[in-house]
Amino acid sequence: MHLKIRHRTEYRYDTPVHYSIQELRLTPPQVTGQTIDRWKISTPMKASNSSDAFGNQCSIFTQESPYTSMMIEAEGEVHTQDNYEFIDEPKAVSPYYLLQQTHLTEPTPEMLKFFAETLPTTNSVTAVLTLAAAVQAAILYFPGQTNFATTAAQSFAIRSGVCQDHAHIMLGLCRASGIPARYVSGYFFAEESPNLASHAWIDFCTDINQGVWTSIDITNSCLVDSRHIRLAIGRDYYSAAPVKGVRSGGEGEELSASISINQVS
Structure with missing residues (x-):
């Protein structure tokens, strides 16, 4: 299958977040049965990339300026085959x-x-x-x-x-x-x-x-x-977890996530 994926995560807060660290595991690996054509993660601040102990690719970014909303988006295309x-x-x-x-x-x-x-x-x-x-x-x-x-x-x-x-x-x-x-x-x-x-x-x-x-x-x-x-x-x-983090401040958190997966002909 040739699949196009878009994953959007949005946070909104009633009061400002003063400081936060987000850790993302939103990059599909190149493994048997899965080939990544293209993949991009968009974050409000530049992220640093590394691999964790399990070999997952992690993207980490820090925000030190106050904010009341934040958007994270991952999107790309993947070819898959039956493999277990x-x-x-x-x-x-x-x-x-x-x-x-x-x-x-x-x-x-x-x-x-x-x-x-x-x-x-x-x-x-x-x-x-x-x-x-x-x-x-x-x-x-x-x-x-x-x-x-x-x-x-x-x-x-x-x-x-x-x-x-x-x-x-x-x-x-x-x-x-x-x-x-x-x-x-x-x-x-x-x-x-x-x-x-x-x-x-x-x-x-x-x-x-x-x-x-x-x-x-x-x-x-x-x-x-x-x-x-x-x-x-x-x-x-x-x-x-695809998205997780810690923050200081930010009362009344509202989280919305949307994922669309479409087959490319």
């Missing part, structure tokens, strides 16, 4: 590190008991897909019930959430089963479901020694394919 297997670069984060739970992924005893029959005993694709189907069936996709700070345990307790919650629950269950797993942030092209444009899924490790990972979309209960565009990977949402 990824191999780490030699300096990648060890899969063993991705056995550790985080505040967002830690499963409760109730969660482990509920999914006991589908917890994978091996890291085979079939076994993990079976668990993904169980998570999708148990956690109703319902926007507005959760937010970026919602934990896997909280989403499970109310039996609802969005793709981010599906991913956090899946990460917790995989790690509890001894399978390294990592969070993936990205985009999903579905003309009939534009609300899924901003998306999240997981990679789980099928070969720890060789650093081989298989990518599964829990919300759609499938292996990833040409509809998926990867942005960043991490332990959970916090370490792979």
Whole structure:
């Protein structure tokens, strides 16, 4: 697929922000199944670029003058092909590190008991897909019930959430089963479901020694394919978030985000 993507994030405040730092992971990597034709990030101040521990490209900028609105825009074109297997670069984060739970992924005893029959005993694709189907069936996709700070345990307790919650629950269950797993942030092209444009899924490790990972979309209960565009990977949402930051001042924040994905003929 040849996809054109535009991602716009706008912040507005009732009172001025005096100082802020923004950290962006909005640059799709060149990986198997994904070729970047062109990509541009527009920010109000010049950003510095670097790579984090996971190999994600980060753009960071600081604003020291007062402001009451801020716009961040990323746009470009990507060619995708069906692919669900990824191999780490030699300096990648060890899969063993991705056995550790985080505040967002830690499963409760109730969660482990509920999914006991589908917890994978091996890291085979079939076994993990079976668990993904169980998570999708148990956690109703319902926007507005959760937010970026919602934990896997909280989403499970109310039996609802969005793709981010599906991913956090899946990460917790995989790690509890001894399978390294990592969070993936990205985009999903579905003309009939534009609300899924901003998306999240997981990679789980099928070969720890060789650093081989298989990518599964829990919300759609499938292996990833040409509809998926990867942005960043991490332990959970916090370490792979497309846009995050800290500020001083700025009461009454209003955040709006819009993403458009169109197929180029």
